[in-house]
Amino acid sequence: MTARRARARSGGSPCLVLPYAVADGARNMALDEAMLELASGGATLLRFYGWEPWCLSLGRHQAAPDRLLGRSPDDLRPGIDAVRRPTGGRSVFHGPEITYAFACPARAWGGPRAVLQTVHRALAEGLRAVGVPLDPARRVDAEASFEAASPVSDASCFRDPAPGELTAGGRKLVGSAQCRRRGGVLQHGSILLEDRQRLGDLDGRDVGPEDGAAEGISGRGPAIGLNELLDPVPDLRIIVERLSASVAAAFGAPAAASTNARAGIATSAALTRLAAGYERVHRSGAWLRRREPPLPPLDGPADRF
Amino acid sequence: MSDIPEDLRYTPEHEYVRETDVDGEVLIGITDYAQGELGDVVYVELPAPGEEFGQMEAFGTVEAVKTVSELFCPAAGAIVAVNDALETDPGLVNSDPYGEGWMIRLELESPEDFDDLLTAEQYAALVADADEI
Numbered sequence: 001m002t003a004r005r006a007r008a009r010s011g012g013s014p015c016l017v018l019p020y021a022v023a024d025g026a027r028n029m030a031l032d033e034a035m036l037e038l039a040s041g042g043a044t045l046l047r048f049y050g051w052e053p054w055c056l057s058l059g060r061h062q063a064a065p066d067r068l069l070g071r072s073p074d075d076l077r078p079g080i081d082a083v084r085r086p087t088g089g090r091s092v093f094h095g096p097e098i099t100y101a102f103a104c105p106a107r108a109w110g111g112p113r114a115v116l117q118t119v120h121r122a123l124a125e126g127l128r129a130v131g132v133p134l135d136p137a138r139r140v141d142a143e144a145s146f147e148a149a150s151p152v153s154d155a156s157c158f159r160d161p162a163p164g165e166l167t168a169g170g171r172k173l174v175g176s177a178q179c180r181r182r183g184g185v186l187q188h189g190s191i192l193l194e195d196r197q198r199l200g201d202l203d204g205r206d207v208g209p210e211d212g213a214a215e216g217i218s219g220r221g222p223a224i225g226l227n228e229l230l231d232p233v234p235d236l237r238i239i240v241e242r243l244s245a246s247v248a249a250a251f252g253a254p255a256a257a258s259t260n261a262r263a264g265i266a267t268s269a270a271l272t273r274l275a276a277g278y279e280r281v282h283r284s285g286a287w288l289r290r291r292e293p294p295l296p297p298l299d300g301p302a303d304r305f
Numbered sequence: 306m307s308d309i310p311e312d313l314r315y316t317p318e319h320e321y322v323r324e325t326d327v328d329g330e331v332l333i334g335i336t337d338y339a340q341g342e343l344g345d346v347v348y349v350e351l352p353a354p355g356e357e358f359g360q361m362e363a364f365g366t367v368e369a370v371k372t373v374s375e376l377f378c379p380a381a382g383a384i385v386a387v388n389d390a391l392e393t394d395p396g397l398v399n400s401d402p403y404g405e406g407w408m409i410r411l412e413l414e415s416p417e418d419f420d421d422l423l424t425a426e427q428y429a430a431l432v433a434d435a436d437e438i
Contacts, residue, residue, distance in 0.1 A: 059368075060366070061348045061350060086373065087371070087372075087373055088347075088348075088368040088369070088370075088371045088372050088373040089371045111435065112342075112372065113342060162371050177371045177373075178371060178372040178373070179372065179373040179374070180372065180373070180374040181363075
């Protein structure tokens with residue numbers, strides 16, 4: 001089955017795939033925000049990336065706890081980075097995972113809700129193509145999804161699935177979040193290679209597989225990584241290629257991958273320049289402690305690239 | 306079918322503007338259509354009274370399930386009051402968007418800006434267009 005292609009509408013250009021890259025938290029969030037800014041000017045962009053060092057991200061409105069700010073004897077372990085996302089939801093620990101970011105104009109591709117569904121369908125198709133036994137799409141209890149989204153909670157995003165998120169064996173494999181700003185939509189999410197989410201559970205509760213009985217889900221934790229679903233796990237490049245192809249095709253990317261790759265490299269350069277202002281904000285640490293949006297002064301119109 | 310009251314004005318970004326009994330002061334929130342598109346609202350971030358905003362400048366954010374959206378000021382002006390009830394009960398935006406779910410009370414810099422906003426008929430056409438997707 002092929003993921004349904006979204007309909008371009010009101011300025012949605014075919015999806016451009018940017019090269020896979022690994023960066024730290026501030027850099028990754030700055031690049032995602034730069035993607036959002038380019039999207040508000042009409043671009044449709046997709047990238048996959050990794051994190052070095054491993055990093056904990058907070059949701060846009062989630063309070064930063066003392067143990068993340070060096071004010072508690074129970075500090076998170078040294079060497080783990082922290083950043084605040086522009087998107088909603090709760091904390092995510094970015095360790096062994098493949099992260100995706102997709103950005104497009106808010107009025108293109110059927111609108112934000114359709115984008116959420118189309119990206120998840122395309123990711124599901126890509127994951128199934130490498131052999132991942134995903135659960136069928138299912139309805140999620142509304143009360144649970146409300147709790148899963150609450151920025152007041154210190155629990156990990158991966159403790160509860162929200163509607164449309166991808167699960168395997170009843171456990172959450174992919175967690176996603178969105179934001180809408182200046183006419184653009186950014187959606188990013190994590191595809192777990194291993195479940196290390198207990199490292200990001202800010203309330204101190206251990207939700208790893210070893211205490212899963214307390215969670216009441218198949219004797220395991222609420223999250224699952226590809227390492228528990230595939231033996232062996234395919235090479236990272238193969239998984240990323242499959243996922244890129246599936247999502248890009250769902251958003252009108254041309255079949256000629258080389259053309260898309262060349263354009264992606266050119267846009268990456270523009271993105272890098274644009275990300276510099278956002279990166280300063282994220283790297284300052286103030287954005288982690290505060291709730292104001294990280295909007296650096298713009299050098300010019302958003303569509304100058 | 307979304308509720309679009311005839312006596313309000315609207316923006317293309319789905320904010321509504323309601324005149325008050327004080328000349329030049331309006332109540333602003335998001336429309337029934339917008340709250341329906343967002344889903345369950347879990348957090349509303351609003352400015353402090355006294356802050357000033359330009360037309361279509363972001364004055365806050367609203368978070369629904371996994372989605373954060375900017376809120377835009379329909380006209381230039383200064384914040385007179387914010388709806389503190391949303392801090393403890395953000396679901397009012399869903400249950401009563403045009404009543405208890407209002408967000409800010411704004412003193413318009415130019416009261417005639419109200420007349421430049423979309424009428425209910427114009428906003429209904431915009432929503433109908435969006436629903437054709």
